Amino acid sequence: MGKKKVKKQGKNWRKFWKLGIDEFNTQFLGVSKDGNLTATEGYHVYDLSRLAIKYGTPLQIVFPFIIEDRLKDLIGYFQAYMKIYGYKGKFYYHYPMKVNQNKEFILPILSEGGNLEVTSANELWIVKKLWEGEKFNSKIRVLCNGPKTDQYLDLIEELRGKGMNIIPIIEGWEEIDRLSKYKGDTGIRVDLDIKADTHWDKKFDRFGLSEKDVLSLGKMKNLKIMHYHLGSQIKTQKSILDGIKHAFSIYVQLQKIHPSLDTLDIGGGFGVPYEKKKFYTAKGVSSKMIKILKNLSDKAGIRHPNLAVEWGQYIVAPSQITIYKVISKKYIPKANAKAWYVIDGSFINDLKDTWTIHQRWHTIPLNNMHGPFKTVWFAGSTCDSDDKYTAGGNYILMPKIPEGEDQYVAFLDTGAYQDSLSSHHCLLSEPAKIIASDGMTQIIRKRETAESIGKLFGWNGEHK
Numbered sequence: 375m376g377k378k379k380v381k382k383q384g385k386n387w388r389k390f391w392k393l394g395i396d397e398f399n400t401q402f403l404g405v406s407k408d409g410n411l412t413a414t415e416g417y418h419v420y421d422l423s424r425l426a427i428k429y430g431t432p433l434q435i436v437f438p439f440i441i442e443d444r445l446k447d448l449i450g451y452f453q454a455y456m457k458i459y460g461y462k463g464k465f466y467y468h469y470p471m472k473v474n475q476n477k478e479f480i481l482p483i484l485s486e487g488g489n490l491e492v493t494s495a496n497e498l499w500i501v502k503k504l505w506e507g508e509k510f511n512s513k514i515r516v517l518c519n520g521p522k523t524d525q526y527l528d529l530i531e532e533l534r535g536k537g538m539n540i541i542p543i544i545e546g547w548e549e550i551d552r553l554s555k556y557k558g559d560t561g562i563r564v565d566l567d568i569k570a571d572t573h574w575d576k577k578f579d580r581f582g583l584s585e586k587d588v589l590s591l592g593k594m595k596n597l598k599i600m601h602y603h604l605g606s607q608i609k610t611q612k613s614i615l616d617g618i619k620h621a622f623s624i625y626v627q628l629q630k631i632h633p634s635l636d637t638l639d640i641g642g643g644f645g646v647p648y649e650k651k652k653f654y655t656a657k658g659v660s661s662k663m664i665k666i667l668k669n670l671s672d673k674a675g676i677r678h679p680n681l682a683v684e685w686g687q688y689i690v691a692p693s694q695i696t697i698y699k700v701i702s703k704k705y706i707p708k709a710n711a712k713a714w715y716v717i718d719g720s721f722i723n724d725l726k727d728t729w730t731i732h733q734r735w736h737t738i739p740l741n742n743m744h745g746p747f748k749t750v751w752f753a754g755s756t757c758d759s760d761d762k763y764t765a766g767g768n769y770i771l772m773p774k775i776p777e778g779e780d781q782y783v784a785f786l787d788t789g790a791y792q793d794s795l796s797s798h799h800c801l802l803s804e805p806a807k808i809i810a811s812d813g814m815t816q817i818i819r820k821r822e823t824a825e826s827i828g829k830l831f832g833w834n835g836e837h838k
């Protein structure tokens with residue numbers, strides 16, 4: 375962000391903060407006349423600075439309409455390109471629940487016709503609750519990944535028995551025995567022998583069966599899906615497309631052995647432009663994917679596979695914003711930034727990826743967005759020196775705080791993974807959480823009290 379630009383008057387502040395831009399997933403964000411961050415849902419406008427004052431900080435704001443819009447668009451792209459290219463397979467979106475299991479995320483996904491993917495018996499338990507509450511259209515499909523404990527397998531069998539279209543994905547040799555007798559469809563996970571451009575594609579990984587092992591399996595009558603997952607936040611379109619091409623070469627061979635195989639599930643990994651720099655788009659990638667799959671299957675003379683995608687982060691990250699108040703300023707001598715802004719929350723606790731994978735966030739002020747500015751680093755409120763956000767040692771542009779005013783800061787795109795990874799270092803309270811929907815706001819997770827946190831650590835009131 376150029377410092378020179380900052381001084382200009384009457385500038386386009388929306389553009390300055392990289393808001394209002396589709397490719398950055400900020401199309402719904404803007405700046406009000408008095409310099410506050412706003413979010414727009416149709417004709418409703420939310421003044422986020424006012425919400426921070428009303429509900430207090432730290433605060434998470436969830437926008438279910440963003441989840442719905444993104445999923446509707448994604449399904450729309452694939453269906454449109456399948457039609458345009460004459461592709462005969464079907465498209466299935468499966469939401470990977472591990473990305474965010476909160477109710478306010480799952481319900482909007484379901485309302486747009488998203489299927490589910492679960493990773494554990496406990497996630498499947500939530501699916502069971504929804505099924506028993508008759509909250510599902512019975513057409514929904516549920517894929518079960520992850521290592522299968524007996525409890526997990528029992529629950530899968532139970533739900534299949536109740537009529538659910540539930541498909542366990544074989545993850546290791548131990549599962550083959552039990553799942554070859556499974557009465558419904560199954561899938562298998564292949565550990566593709568290809569490297570993708572992502573933090574998570576490790577040199578040695580433990581997921582699924584090797585290509586060689588998968589191709590040496592005896593015929594399985596109920597094998598429907600070949601699944602792979604290259605890792606999250608894949609950096610380039612090329613990696614995604616190379617993955618599909620390589621996977622297809624295995625799919626063709628596998629289908630000869632198991633004629634029931636009809637679906638290629640490419641897992642998750644579609645990235646989010648967290649840093650608001652040029653990035654590949656879902657529209658572009660979906661078009662290329664369908665073209666590639668059509669050409670390859672026509673050439674191989676097999677029917678076009680159904681296509682399943684499990685892009686989680688892509689759908690939900692932009693739907694949540696995390697907000698803090700600056701509670702202290704500290705001068706930094708000789709660094710890229712001039713001051714620490716200490717916030718009333720914690721990166722280690724609330725935005726764990728800041729700490730574990732050095733996640734970059736688009737960080738913008740919630741008020742005083744017209745400046746004047748200062749270069750800062752952020753520090754969390756725990757006593758840990760790692761509890762900080764420095765944008766990789768660079769700096770973040772924030773307002774100089776006017777005397778006697780509160781300054782708030784927003785971290786964008788926090789809807790993926792952060793909630794289930796969150797923790798209680800120094801027993802700080804988790805952010806309170808509200809949803810903003812149809813012009814109204816509502817608390818869905820109250821701020822934790824000393825007592826409610828104490829209970830998590832066994833302090834139930836009997837201190838003897």
Ligand SMILES: *Cc1c(COP(=O)(O)O)cnc(C)c1O
Binds near residue numbers: 470605641643644
């Ligand atoms: C984590 C995971 C996903 C979701 O990945 P994203 O990067 O969030 O899209 C999908 N499928 C499987 C099997 C996963 O482990």
